[in-house]
Amino acid sequence: MSENNNLFGKKHATLWRISMWASGMAPVVFFIFGILALWEIVTYGALAHNQYQTDLTSLLSRDFFYIVDLLLKIAQDFINGAVCFLVLKGIALGLDMIVETDINYREKKVEGG
Amino acid sequence: MNEELREQIRNNLKLKDIYELLEIWRINNRVVWSDTTFEVLREILKEKIREIPLQEKPILEEEEIIQDNHGLKDWEVILLNKESQPELYSPVEVITFGRNVNRLAIAVTVVYILLAFLNSQALQMYLQGTSLSINDITISFPNILTALLYPSLQIAFTYFPLKALSHILRILMEMEFNSRKS
Numbered sequence: 001m002s003e004n005n006n007l008f009g010k011k012h013a014t015l016w017r018i019s020m021w022a023s024g025m026a027p028v029v030f031f032i033f034g035i036l037a038l039w040e041i042v043t044y045g046a047l048a049h050n051q052y053q054t055d056l057t058s059l060l061s062r063d064f065f066y067i068v069d070l071l072l073k074i075a076q077d078f079i080n081g082a083v084c085f086l087v088l089k090g091i092a093l094g095l096d097m098i099v100e101t102d103i104n105y106r107e108k109k110v111e112g113g
Numbered sequence: 114m115n116e117e118l119r120e121q122i123r124n125n126l127k128l129k130d131i132y133e134l135l136e137i138w139r140i141n142n143r144v145v146w147s148d149t150t151f152e153v154l155r156e157i158l159k160e161k162i163r164e165i166p167l168q169e170k171p172i173l174e175e176e177e178i179i180q181d182n183h184g185l186k187d188w189e190v191i192l193l194n195k196e197s198q199p200e201l202y203s204p205v206e207v208i209t210f211g212r213n214v215n216r217l218a219i220a221v222t223v224v225y226i227l228l229a230f231l232n233s234q235a236l237q238m239y240l241q242g243t244s245l246s247i248n249d250i251t252i253s254f255p256n257i258l259t260a261l262l263y264p265s266l267q268i269a270f271t272y273f274p275l276k277a278l279s280h281i282l283r284i285l286m287e288m289e290f291n292s293r294k295s
Contacts, residue, residue, distance in 0.1 A: 016201070069231055075224045082217050083271055090210060090278040096202035097285040104292035 007106045012099045019099075023092035026085045033081025037074045044070050122153045131161055133197055141168040192290055199289060207286050214279040218272045229264035233257070 041056070044066075048059035060067050126134060137146060138154055146154075158165045192204055250257075 065231070068227075072224055072228050072231060075220075076228060079217065079221055079224055083221070083275065086210065086213060086217065086275060087278065089206075090275075090282060093202050093207055093210065093282055094278075094285055097199075097207075097282070097289045100199050100201045101285070101289040101292045104289065108292070 007103050007110070012103065015095045015099050019092040019095035022088045022095070026088035026092070029088060030081045030085040033077055033084065037077035037081070040070065040073045040077060119149060119153055122150050123157065126150070126154060126157055132200065134158060135166065136198055139166060139169060140172070141170070142172040144172055192286070197293060204286060207282050210282060211279045214275045218275065221271045222268050225264040225267050229260055233260050
């Protein structure tokens with residue numbers, strides 16, 4: 001591909017830029033979901049205070065159900081983040097492959113006369 | 114004769130770009146490339162770059178390529194062993210993507226089922242110490258059905274698009290490899 005760098009046109013550059021953005025945004029989105037997952041602890045703390053008039057540790061030690069529920073909610077947020085991460089990475093990879101395929105065909109065409 | 118051969122190899126190698134040459138050097142496949150080629154390649158790399166990178170363990174038999182597949186499928190091994198590798202993406206990343214999708218699919222299924230179970234009315238009643246009669250179960254059947262339907266849809270809406278994306282990427286990768294110069 002690199003033998004004919006002039007085959008890398010404006011359309012390719014646009015797609016490549018989008019791919020770079022998607023690839024760059026993927027860890028950022030995952031990080032945001034990570035924060036949201038940790039925020040679940042704060043939310044649970046507020047629930048313990050408002051609904052049960054106790055603190056988080058007391059509520060969690062009261063019943064095993066609450067620990068499992070909190071852990072699953074955190075896991076759910078992390079999973080949602082992982083899904084978004086993979087989707088963005090997948091889009092980036094797909095666009096890169098489309099650009100590379102197109103350039104390969106153009107290169108063949110140029111060499112074929 | 115030897116000099117002529119070296120010169121011919123040199124000319125052939127000079128047609129390739131530096132990345133391809135470095136890849137050939139790194140992979141160190143002695144089945145595909147002769148020892149003379151590597152000697153010439155070293156000379157060319159010396160002219161082009163300051164420090165020649167280290168080579169991997171030489172591949173001396175065709176079998177070694179197949180043995181070293183780390184659970185990859187045959188066509189993936191062929192793609193990864195090709196001399197020219199893509200510049201804009203990494204095939205390894207595409208293969209890893211597929212594996213991560215499978216792992217995530219399992220995690221999604223487990224977490225959503227557990228969450229649905231945890232939030233189910235039956236479990237709540239059991240935890241509160243309320244006994245469930247058959248009549249209660251019959252009455253709350255639509256609720257149970259909804260409670261089962263919701264996580265199922267969540268799993269389906271997460272799993273199938275991700276799987277589709279993974280397959281699309283593999284097809285695109287095959288298309289990209291097929292589009293290369295033979």
